[in-house]
Amino acid sequence: FFLMIRRPPRSTLDRSSAASDVYKRQPSIDPTEPNDIRKETKKRDRANDFVEAQLKIFESAGAHMKENNHIDLFETYFDNDTPEISTESLHTKTLRLFKDPKQKESTSERRVVSRISIIAEAPNRFAAAYAMHKFQKAPPNLALESYVWDINNPNEPTNTITAPSSIISLAFSNKSPEVLACGLYNGQVLFWDLRAEKPQALTPSLEQEKPKLTDAEKSHYDAVFDVVWPNSKTGAECISASPDGRVLWWDMKNLAQGPTTTALLTDGLPGDRVLGATRIDNSTEQQLKIFVGTEQGYVMQVMRKAGLKGDVTNRLGWEGGKHHGPIFGLQRNPAIGKFFLTVGDWTAKIWADDLKVPILTTRYHDAYLTDGCWSTTRPGIFFLTRMDGWIDIWDYYYRQNEVCYSQKISDFALTCLATKPKSSDILIGDASGSVTLLQLCKSLHEPGPKGVEEGVLKALFERESSREKALGQQRRIMEGRKERPKESKQMEKKSTMIENRITLLEKEFFSTVKEQAERLEKGEYPPAKEDPKIVAPGEKGKKEEKKVEEVKKEEDEYKFDEEEKKVDENKEEKAESKEEDKEPPAEVKKEEKVEPKVEEKKEPAHPIEVKKEEKKRREKGRSESGREESGSQERGKARGKEGREERREERRKKRREKA
Secondary structure (H helix, E strand, O other), X not given: OOOOOOOOOHHHOOOOXXXXXXXXXXXXXOOOOHHHHHHHHHHHHHOHHHHHHXXXXXXXXXXXXXXXXHOOOOOOOOOOXXXXXXXXXXXXXXXXXXXXXXOOOOOOOOOEEEEEEEOXXXXXXXXXXXXXXXXXXXXXXXXXXXXXXXXXXXXXXXXXXXXXXXXXXXXXXXXXXXXXXXXXXXXXXXXXXXXXXXXXXXXXXXXXXXXXXXXXXOOOOOOOOEEEOOOOOOOOEEEEEOOOOEEEEEEOOOOOOOOOEEEEOEOOOOOOOEXXXXXXXXXXXXXXXXXXXXXXXXXXXXEEOOOOEEEEEEEEOOOOOOOOOOEEEEEEOOOOOOEEEXXXXXXXXXXXXXXXXXXXXXXXXXXXXXXXXXXXXXXXXXXXXXXXXXXXXXXXXXXXXXXXXXXXXXXXXXXXXXXXXXXXXXXXXXXXXXXXXXEEOHHHHOOXXXXXXXXXXXXXXXXXXXXXXXXXXXXHHHOOOOOOOOOOHHHHXXXXXXXXXXXXXXXXXXXXXXXXXXXXXXXXXXXXXXOOOOOOOOOOOHHHXXXXXXXXXXXXXXXXXXXXXXXXXHHHHHXXXXXXXXXXXXXXXXXXXXXXXXXHHHOOOOHHHHHHHHHHHHHHHHHHHOOOOHHHHHHHHHHHHHXXXXXXXXXXXXXXXXX
């Protein structure tokens, strides 16, 4: 629908009405003339519609003024409170670039930034180690210098560190910030004091001081991949690690003595295979217990003892969860010291001190990871450098399944990084010999409410560690390796006493069995032992008398079998001599005389004596009638022997059942 406005008739244009005021044109009014303006305003004020409009405006304005009396719109509420989650878009900013002064653009051989260390008390200064990772392709005139830079002056380094070999790793001391420990390619450790380069600040004790170097014969056999200053009383102790499998403790004040403590990293299996060390836990709180990353992807817990030797007390990753390549980064969480981060192959993993498997693992990245570290301001953020020149930022306080932010830093591979303490700046080294200073946004470095993020992360890590413990226990139960419950001291003592008693009884039993077997081989009778179950007749009736008679019969049968054996032996001797009607040899007679006498022999009606008399008669009859043919005799002997053996076995079975 169109709104049609009809023009009023010409006669009404001269009338003083509302319609005439709308359509009337007054081109004679000049806005620069104050008289014309005054006349026009008076004319407008006299109109009725203007007064009505002003009254409506005052009514609505009065309602808003009443609302302002209840709430002050200009007062700042929640000034001291900070939001838990920032809505700011994540971003980073590149501030400066530090290039290797010895790098020539024409040459393709470039020195790599192998390690970065920041002075804790002067965070604007940092040291960078330059070396070639392809040592076999290094030119003979390769530069060996490393430099100390000032962030405010990226054009020239403030200090130059010269060494007899390429510097692979370095670290500033915690108690003496001007002292720098450098791990060299030839296995030695160099201690450099930056104060010696300033003649004005020298003291008489420092004027003659030169860089200290460990003895080559007492040092590592391979390149020193990491050096760390532990928390010691003197502040002069340093730890070094190398792929030769050794971790050495040094005293800077007494380097001629050699390492104070040596620890050899072995797998603990038969053969003791040596594992090469790559990184050391850089936590200054731990002095006796440190964690070492290896070339094989395991994490070894090394305990320093009072003597000259350190032992490997725990091997993490042995039951599963190890890296598929060398560990390039290892750092403990600065806020929650029980958990630490390892970086290797394509993943980063978070471990607990008391578990052998990782509690959290990142997804596999698109490129190989080279280094990693925690944020110094937020406990839930850690940074990872990649081989393709990108840096990944993970925020476990926000989410654990995806990268929080990624940024392209260089066209070359990123090799190392370091975070400035309590700052938003990160130093990143690459394979071209350049160090990039990167600034983070507020969301990535400013902490939230005090203790909130730390409490959430601690609860997350504790929950995952308890979950891994439960899964490990279930796995051991399934494999049949259930852990035995802890017994009390009394139960342990009781079990040991029972075991000792059993071993003694076994020894006595086997010794008696051996003695009886030897006596039987010799032909001696075993000594008769009184059975405690046998009771004299008349005390317990006829049942006891029957038992006594059965035991006596068994003894007599055993003796009778032995006599039959001897008789058979005598007959064989007679057959060999081929002499008929000859008395048994004297040895047999002697044996018969020596036989132990039993009281039952005096009884005339005993069955054994009757059997013996019958045997004697048979022997006499055989001697009178003569011998039968040899074939029939041998058959009879074989049959007689088989029958005797069967009878003996039946008797033995009966005795065993009764016993």
